[in-house]
Amino acid sequence: MQGPSRSRSRPSEYQTELWEYWAWLSPCRPTRCRWTDSMARGARAGGGRFHTPYAPLRDLGGTAAGNHRRAWQAWGMAAQINPSILSADFARLADEARAVQGADWLHVDVMDNHFVPNLTLGVPVVESLARATDTPLDCHLMIEDPDRWAPQYVEAGAGSVTFHVEAAAAPVRLAREIRAKGARASMALKPATPIEPYEDLLPELDMLLIMTVEPGFGGQSFLDIMLPKIRRTRELISKHGLEVWLQIDGGVSPSTIERCAEAGADVFVAGSAVYGADDPAEAVRALRTQAESATASAGWACRH
Numbered sequence: 001m002q003g004p005s006r007s008r009s010r011p012s013e014y015q016t017e018l019w020e021y022w023a024w025l026s027p028c029r030p031t032r033c034r035w036t037d038s039m040a041r042g043a044r045a046g047g048g049r050f051h052t053p054y055a056p057l058r059d060l061g062g063t064a065a066g067n068h069r070r071a072w073q074a075w076g077m078a079a080q081i082n083p084s085i086l087s088a089d090f091a092r093l094a095d096e097a098r099a100v101q102g103a104d105w106l107h108v109d110v111m112d113n114h115f116v117p118n119l120t121l122g123v124p125v126v127e128s129l130a131r132a133t134d135t136p137l138d139c140h141l142m143i144e145d146p147d148r149w150a151p152q153y154v155e156a157g158a159g160s161v162t163f164h165v166e167a168a169a170a171p172v173r174l175a176r177e178i179r180a181k182g183a184r185a186s187m188a189l190k191p192a193t194p195i196e197p198y199e200d201l202l203p204e205l206d207m208l209l210i211m212t213v214e215p216g217f218g219g220q221s222f223l224d225i226m227l228p229k230i231r232r233t234r235e236l237i238s239k240h241g242l243e244v245w246l247q248i249d250g251g252v253s254p255s256t257i258e259r260c261a262e263a264g265a266d267v268f269v270a271g272s273a274v275y276g277a278d279d280p281a282e283a284v285r286a287l288r289t290q291a292e293s294a295t296a297s298a299g300w301a302c303r304h
C-alpha cells in the first residue's frame, strides 16, 4: 500500500486515505494483526501514537482545541486519558460511557475475586458495552488464568486487552494470540513486580501497564514509590526504540498526573478523579491538558 497523495482536493477522500495510511504505519497494521473497527475507533478518537507521524496532515479544518491536540500528537506528546468504569454506576454503563465522551479509551476492570479480592464483570458485559459505545474498550484483566480468558475479551469487542504477568502461564504466547485476534496486547505489573526481568518481552507488547496501587479497588492513594519504575520502564522502551505505550493505573488525579507524565507515562487510567467530578468529560480534558504540559517539559519526550 502506498502513502497518501498530497494533491487530493476533496478533504473527505483525503482524510479516508490518511486513516488507511496511519493504520498501515501503526504497530498494529494488518501485517501484524487485523485492524478492527474498535481499533479504528481508537485511532479516530485521538488514540495518540496510532497517527502521530502524520497528524498535521489531518488538519483540514476543525476547532482550535482539535488542532492543538493534533499538533501535540505530531510531536509525540499526546496523553491518553482512559476513565475507569470501576468508579461508574454499573446500572447505567451506557450512560456512563457517554458521560466521558472525548476520552481516548474506556478502561474496563475485570476482576474475578481470586487474582484480586473483588468481583466485577465478565465477557457478556464487555460485549454489551462494546455495542453501546463508540469509545474503544481497554480491558484490564485482573483474573487468574488469563491465557484461557483473554482471547474471549478480544472476541467480545475489546480494542486492547491487558493481562497480568503474575497470572499468565505463557505471556509471549498470550500477547501474540491477542494481537493475532486483532487487539492491542498489553501486560500489567503489580506494584511489587519489577520490569527488568521482562525487558525482552517489550517488543511483543503494544502497551505496558504499571499499577500505581495494589489492584482490586478504586479510590486508593497513589504509590509515589512507583515513579522510579515508570522512569526505568520508559528508558527501556526508548533504549529499544519501541512505540510501546506506558499506562499507569491507580490514584491518578490532578495532584499526581504531572509527576507520572514527567516520569514517562503516556496513558492514564483515572476512575474516581473522572467519575467523582461534577463534569466527567471536562475532568478528562483537564487531566489531559495537565499531562501534556508536563510531558512537553519532560526529558524523555524531548529525546523521543
Ligand SMILES: O=C(CO)[C@H](O)[C@H](O)COP(=O)(O)O
Pocket: 084, 086, 087, 107, 109, 140, 213, 214, 215, 216, 217, 218, 219, 220, 249, 250, 251, 252, 269, 270, 271, 272, 273
Ligand atoms: O484497576 C483499578 C483498581 O484495581 C482501577 O482502574 C483504579 O484503581 C482506578 O481507580 P482510581 O483512579 O479511583 O484509583
